[in-house]
Amino acid sequence: MSVSTSAPPAEPGEAPIRHLKPAVDPATLTWRQPRRDAFWQQIPAWRDVDRETFGDFLWQEKNAITTVKRLVESVRELVSDAFVADVEAGFARAPMAVRISPYLLSLIDWSAPHVDPIRRQFLPLASDLEPDHPMLTLDSLHEQEDAPVPGLTHRYPDKALFLALDTCPVYCRFCTRSYAVGLDTDQVEKVHIRASKDRWARAFRYLRERPEVEDVVVSGGDAYRLKAEQLLEIGHGLLDIPHIRRFRIATKGLAILPMRIKAGDPWTEAVTTLNERARKLGKDLAIHTHFGHANEITSFSEDMMRLLQERGVLVRNQAVLQRGVNDTHDAMLELTRKLGYVNVHPYYVYVCDMVRGVENLRTTVDTALGLEKRLRGATAGFNTPTFVVDAMGGGGKRDAHSFEHYDRETGISVYAAPSVKEGQLFFYFDPLSALSADVQAAWQDADQRAEMLQAAINAARAGLR
Numbered sequence: 001m002s003v004s005t006s007a008p009p010a011e012p013g014e015a016p017i018r019h020l021k022p023a024v025d026p027a028t029l030t031w032r033q034p035r036r037d038a039f040w041q042q043i044p045a046w047r048d049v050d051r052e053t054f055g056d057f058l059w060q061e062k063n064a065i066t067t068v069k070r071l072v073e074s075v076r077e078l079v080s081d082a083f084v085a086d087v088e089a090g091f092a093r094a095p096m097a098v099r100i101s102p103y104l105l106s107l108i109d110w111s112a113p114h115v116d117p118i119r120r121q122f123l124p125l126a127s128d129l130e131p132d133h134p135m136l137t138l139d140s141l142h143e144q145e146d147a148p149v150p151g152l153t154h155r156y157p158d159k160a161l162f163l164a165l166d167t168c169p170v171y172c173r174f175c176t177r178s179y180a181v182g183l184d185t186d187q188v189e190k191v192h193i194r195a196s197k198d199r200w201a202r203a204f205r206y207l208r209e210r211p212e213v214e215d216v217v218v219s220g221g222d223a224y225r226l227k228a229e230q231l232l233e234i235g236h237g238l239l240d241i242p243h244i245r246r247f248r249i250a251t252k253g254l255a256i257l258p259m260r261i262k263a264g265d266p267w268t269e270a271v272t273t274l275n276e277r278a279r280k281l282g283k284d285l286a287i288h289t290h291f292g293h294a295n296e297i298t299s300f301s302e303d304m305m306r307l308l309q310e311r312g313v314l315v316r317n318q319a320v321l322q323r324g325v326n327d328t329h330d331a332m333l334e335l336t337r338k339l340g341y342v343n344v345h346p347y348y349v350y351v352c353d354m355v356r357g358v359e360n361l362r363t364t365v366d367t368a369l370g371l372e373k374r375l376r377g378a379t380a381g382f383n384t385p386t387f388v389v390d391a392m393g394g395g396g397k398r399d400a401h402s403f404e405h406y407d408r409e410t411g412i413s414v415y416a417a418p419s420v421k422e423g424q425l426f427f428y429f430d431p432l433s434a435l436s437a438d439v440q441a442a443w444q445d446a447d448q449r450a451e452m453l454q455a456a457i458n459a460a461r462a463g464l465r
């Protein structure tokens with residue numbers, strides 16, 4: 001590595017400063033250099049599209065790719081016949097609907113789509129698919145069982161999750177809410193949670209009747225899909241409830257359509273209005289977004305964050321740890337630093353939920369532990385995410401390190417969540433492909449499966465604090 005020693009020379013008469021380490025070559029500070037090139041022009045249909053057009057949110061929405069046919073047409077000249085067959089078969093077997101923004105599509109490196117981290121997150125290939133883990137269930141987080149009103153999950157004592165609607169500006173393969181989000185597919189018929197005033201009114205009534213709730217997450221689906229008036233109605237409604245002190249707007253929109261955030265855009269103005277009112281009331285509002293890989297952060301993201309920063313809107317990030325996307329130290333470090341550089345606070349990295357059809361994206365808990373160890377200390381503590389497991393069965397988010405028991409051989413980790421569900425144990429299961437052939441075979445046998453689970457439960461109970 002070349003190291004520059006071009007520190008400015010000392011003024012005459014000034015004592016030189018002793019540098020304990022060689023100065024860093026600015027060219028190595030890669031996270032400070034988001035893409036500014038016309039990367040979308042690699043897509044044949046957009047070869048003549050200029051920056052202004054590409055940076056227009058309505059153009060992005062109009063050109064969103066929502067069918068496999070459109071997807072294939074867009075990249076046909078760039079990929080092999082084998083890739084086309086692979087992606088067509090991948091979607092036919094996928095439990096998620098197709099939706100991808102032109103912005104995301106053109107950030108994929110189409111000369112190497114198999115390994116591209118953005119392609120892996122959004123476009124399934126049949127050749128990537130691994131059989132699901134036998135312990136997997138649809139709605140593995142029990143969001144519906146913990147819902148007193150449809151679309152309102154009240155699991156933790158002082159906070160609630162409000163699912164405002166069930167559509168998104170993009171459909172992610174690893175989505176936890178694949179039980180509800182998106183259109184029905186050949187594989188899954190969904191539980192619909194539509195944007196409906198009646199349903200919202202019932203959720204608000206429940207919240208008003210629960211003085212202990214201080215914190216509400218407005219999610220979906222995705223709050224980017226709410227019209228500005230709807231966002232204002234929900235936001236003001238929450239701010240009107242005296243005991244609600246904090247609320248968050250959860251949207252992946254910032255990551256996949258940053259060009260929407262502009263002065264004069266109704267959604268942007270609605271968030272600004274709510275943020276100003278929240279501040280006047282002494283309440284806390286934040287946007288929670290979801291960048292998964294450093295390649296998703298470009299000069300468009302930089303412009304967006306500049307505006308939100310100016311307007312005092314706090315943005316935090318919740319990433320999902322995915323194999324072949326961000327499961328190496330270098331990838332996680334670059335993502336974390338790049339987020340910090342544009343003033344997005346890395347909040348959580350989730351060990352990938354047990355969702356249908358994404359075994360090839362899941363990692364072991366051990367991967368999360370190893371990444372966290374190397375990441376902590378690389379930058380400010382408030383810019384360092386906590387690695388969490390969202391425990392199956394509704395235990396909520398647990399620090400990945402806090403297991404009561406973890407058997408790396410069977411891949412079973414056991415968590416307790418005393419302030420969420422006292423006395424219960426919760427599990428996470430490493431992907432089968434990370435286990436030995438013998439253990440993989442054992443998981444396919446009901447008796448051996450029960451034995452492995454019982455052994456893990458016994459070990460966890462024995463060590464319970």
Ligand SMILES: *Cc1c(COP(=O)(O)O)cnc(C)c1O
Binds near residue numbers: 153
């Ligand atoms: C994630 C989540 C929350 C918010 O949890 P934090 O750890 O505060 O981010 C609230 N309710 C439900 C059901 C959740 O899944």
Ligand code: SF4
Binds near residue numbers: 169172178252
């Ligand atoms: S944007 Fe969020 S809710 Fe929508 S598909 Fe992606 S992960 Fe799921």
